Amino acid sequence: MKKEVWKSSMxxxxxxxxxxxxxxxxxxxxxxxDFDSELNYFIExxxxxxxxxxxxxxxxxxxxxxxxxxxxxxxxEKARLKNxxxxxxxxxxxxxxxxxxxxGDVGYSLSAEEILDLIIKNGRK
Amino acid sequence: MNxxxxxxxxxxxxxxxxxxxxxxxxxxxxxxxxxxxxxxxxEITNYFEEEDIKYSEEEKESFIKLIKEKIDEKIxxxxxxxxxxxxxxxxxxxxxxxxxxxxRSNIDIDAGDVGFxxxxxxxxxxxxxNGQK
Numbered sequence: 001m002k003k004e005v006w007k008s009s010m011x012x013x014x015x016x017x018x019x020x021x022x023x024x025x026x027x028x029x030x031x032x033x034d035f036d037s038e039l040n041y042f043i044e045x046x047x048x049x050x051x052x053x054x055x056x057x058x059x060x061x062x063x064x065x066x067x068x069x070x071x072x073x074x075x076x077e078k079a080r081l082k083n084x085x086x087x088x089x090x091x092x093x094x095x096x097x098x099x100x101x102x103x104g105d106v107g108y109s110l111s112a113e114e115i116l117d118l119i120i121k122n123g124r125k
Numbered sequence: 126m127n128x129x130x131x132x133x134x135x136x137x138x139x140x141x142x143x144x145x146x147x148x149x150x151x152x153x154x155x156x157x158x159x160x161x162x163x164x165x166x167x168e169i170t171n172y173f174e175e176e177d178i179k180y181s182e183e184e185k186e187s188f189i190k191l192i193k194e195k196i197d198e199k200i201x202x203x204x205x206x207x208x209x210x211x212x213x214x215x216x217x218x219x220x221x222x223x224x225x226x227x228x229r230s231n232i233d234i235d236a237g238d239v240g241f242x243x244x245x246x247x248x249x250x251x252x253x254x255n256g257q258k
Binding site for chain 1: 156200203204207208210211212213214216217220221224228232236237238239240241242243248249250251252253255256257258
């Protein structure tokens with residue numbers, strides 16, 4: 001696979017390296033089924049020559065990286081709800097975010113603690 | 126001041142204190158009630174002065190007492206309706222979904238932020254599991 005580094009010169013790059021480059025560029029990518037067109041743009045912009053076999057291998061490698069990255073994100077998200085303090089912080093910063101609530105919306109008159117206790121009490125019913 | 130309140134004030138001698146209280150409360154939005162309650166003496170004194178309402182101390186006290194009761198009733202009814210909205214898993218799920226949709230469209234959620242990848246059910250389960258720790 002040949003990557004266009006400068007207009008005038010090209011270098012051989014590995015599938016792994018290119019997959020890593022792609023994932024670094026598309027940091028918001030969280031849907032494994034939705035990167036096909038993004039990959040086409042990436043190839044157009046960055047890769048001079050790629051065979052169908054190489055493209056398939058690149059796709060495979062990217063999928064592996066995305067799955068790995070998703071697993072890391074899930075761990076991070078779970079860590080943010082690891083105890084009462086962090087859950088209250090999350091409710092305060094996100095659900096009770098100033099502009100997000102109107103009179104009558106849950107959270108408008110209830111405190112984060114009250115919301116949390118209601119979820120604990122009623123979330124299994 | 127809305128027309129109804131002004132009309133009521135003009136006819137204050139013919140109105141009961143309770144009627145004036147209701148009109149006074151109509152003037153405020155639900156989201157202003159806590160603030161009104163915190164500054165009740167000030168708001169009522171202003172209200173009487175601005176509208177040139179003659180009142181006895183006894184009437185003012187009754188006015189304040191009734192308004193406090195009414196505000197508490199209104200706030201409690203708002204709270205009750207909010208609590209009802211979180212009365213079971215289905216309603217919690219619905220509420221959290223709406224909140225997350227709002228977050229996703231109005232607040233930047235980055236990778237690693239809660240709501241980026243976790244499902245609503247996973248979030249509820251985590252809150253139940255860890256909320257008491």
